[in-house]
Amino acid sequence: MQHDAHAHHEHQGPVTHEGHDEHQHQHHEGHHEHHGHHGHHQGHGEVSWAMAAQATLHCLTGCAIGEVLGMIIGTAFGWGNLPTMVLAIVLAFFFGYALTLRGILKAGVDFRTAFKVALAADTLSIAVMEIIDNGVIALWPGAMDAHLSEALFWIVLAISLATAFVLTTPVNKWMIGRGKGHAVVHQYHH
Numbered sequence: 001m002q003h004d005a006h007a008h009h010e011h012q013g014p015v016t017h018e019g020h021d022e023h024q025h026q027h028h029e030g031h032h033e034h035h036g037h038h039g040h041h042q043g044h045g046e047v048s049w050a051m052a053a054q055a056t057l058h059c060l061t062g063c064a065i066g067e068v069l070g071m072i073i074g075t076a077f078g079w080g081n082l083p084t085m086v087l088a089i090v091l092a093f094f095f096g097y098a099l100t101l102r103g104i105l106k107a108g109v110d111f112r113t114a115f116k117v118a119l120a121a122d123t124l125s126i127a128v129m130e131i132i133d134n135g136v137i138a139l140w141p142g143a144m145d146a147h148l149s150e151a152l153f154w155i156v157l158a159i160s161l162a163t164a165f166v167l168t169t170p171v172n173k174w175m176i177g178r179g180k181g182h183a184v185v186h187q188y189h190h
Contacts, residue, residue, distance in 0.1 A: 049169075049173060051172075051173075051176050052169050052170070052172040052173035052176055053169050053172075055121075055125065055172045055176065055185070056125065056129075056165055056168045056169045056172050057165070058096075058099055058100060058103075059096045059099075059100075059122055059125045059126050059129055059168070059172075060129065060161060060164065060165050060168075061095075061099060062092065062094075062095035062096030062097070062098060062099045062100075062126070063092040063095070063096055063126060063129050063130065063133060063161070063164070064092075064157075064161055065091070065092075065095040066088060066089070066090070066091030066092030066093065066094060066095040066096070067088045067091070067092055067133065067157065067161075068148075068157070069088075069091050069095075070084060070085070070087040070088025070089070070090070070091045070092070071084060071088060071148055071153070072148065073087060074087055074088070075147060075148060081144045081145070085134060085137075085138075085144075088134075089130050089134065092126060092129075092130055092133075093126050093130070096122050096125075096126040096129075097115075097118045097119065097122055097126075100117075100118040100121055100122050100185060101114055101115060101118045103185065104117055104118060104185060117185060118185075121185045124171065124175065125168055125171060125172055125175070128164075128167070128168050128171050129164040129165075129168045130164075132160070132163055132164040132167050132168070133160045133161060133163070133164040134160075135160075136156065136159060136160035136163055136164075137156055137157070137160050140156045140159075140160075143156040
């Protein structure tokens, strides 16, 4: 009887040990999973820089079209600097939204929803971009009075757009990181 109890005790030992191993293994797996998730989160951070740059470039294209078109119209009508700049800003917003809108509509979203998404995604981005862009042009000596035929106009426009791009990308990254801005647009593309 004693021998049996001893055998039973011996038999119990490995089971308990095995259970302990299993628990350790699960714990390790859970830890590994957590570690993997952490790595994924870091990866997402890297992706969001690329996404932010892409989103900013998208806005920048619209802004550049609007700026140049505004200048062409303003010059053609012989307007002064202020109305030309106002027109350029309006057109920059229009084209900025239009490019985003086109992408969302292509994903098969109805116009009203697409317009709301474009408005939410691009308003802050375009506003920041336009403030920087027009600020550089306004502060650059002679840039406001430079005409389309002058190299100064194009040089300053390129510098102002490049500056706007560099400074607006972190804004977009911050918004995408919070699930706003082009993060919303991105959902419709997939």
